[in-house]
Amino acid sequence: MAPSPWVRTCVDSLAAAGAVKPGLRALDLACGGGRHALYLASLGYSVHAVDKNTPETEWPANVQFECMDLEQPDWPLTGQKYDLIVVTNYLHRPHFENLLANLKSEHAVLVYETFMDGNAKFGSPRSPDFLLQPGELLSRLSGLTILRFEQGLRGTTSPAMIQRAMGITGAWSEIQSGTITLTQRD
Template sequence: MDASPWVRSCLEGLLAGKQPKQGARALDLACGSGRHALYLASLGYSVHAVDVKTPETEWPAGVTFEVMDLEQADWPLAGQQYDVIVVTNYLHRPHFKNLLANLESEQAVLVYETFMDGNAQFGSPRSPEFLLEPGELLSCMSSLNILRFEQGLRSIPSPAMIQRAMGITGTWSEIQSGSITLTQRD
């Protein structure tokens, strides 16, 4: 399975055809099959992929996979620092602030995409525990500078109600890309 079009768009806009800085670290949180870990590695990142289950994926050099319960009482990634964090189709509110603490201090990027209220009409997830409220992702990422935000109906690859955002720890002028914009779908 290919990387999410949202993730691809955010990272391609961010890099604008350049390689990430030497030694740049990326985290694919709740990586599932590892599609984003593989994509991040193809861009030149050193990738840490974590999930509660081991996928049947052949990991290339540059990707380290680790089985990890992300919903335990203590944040298992405490003290780890990353230049890029990608999260898709996963939500565990109690550790969101801990996740933000894993971003490197300057020019680190969080790319997040998951389901929101109203998704039950299209399938899983249906529980409010796993669905963002309108605008909730913006609130959770309020300590970052938001470069892109969308919420509402997604039609590709399948219909779903989603929220997605891209935020950075640095300022807008530190990121060189003309393709990054703040948008919202109602």
């Protein structure tokens, strides 16, 4: 399966800024089948892919897959630091701050995309536990410099209500995209 267009757009903007270098460390959180881990590995990242289920994926040498429960009381990635973290279609609020602590202190990037309130009319997830509230992702990422943000109806691929953001640690820098996109979808 191909990477999410959102992830590809965000990571391509990093590459265009010269911020993608072989050996940088990336985390694909709740990686599922590994589509983003494989994409990041193809760009030269050293990827740590984690999920509660072990996918039937052939991993290249620069991907380390680890089966782990991300929703246990203690955060299993404490002390790990990454240059890039990618999260799609996953939300577990109790460890959100822990995840942000896994970003390196300067110029680390978080690319996040998941479902929001209103998605029940399109399918799962339907539970409020797994749906962001309007503006919630921006609020949770308030410690980052936001480079891109969108929320609302995703009409391409399969319709869904989504929120997605790209943010960096530290001050605005050369790791910025060509433009900042702060939009509210209808």
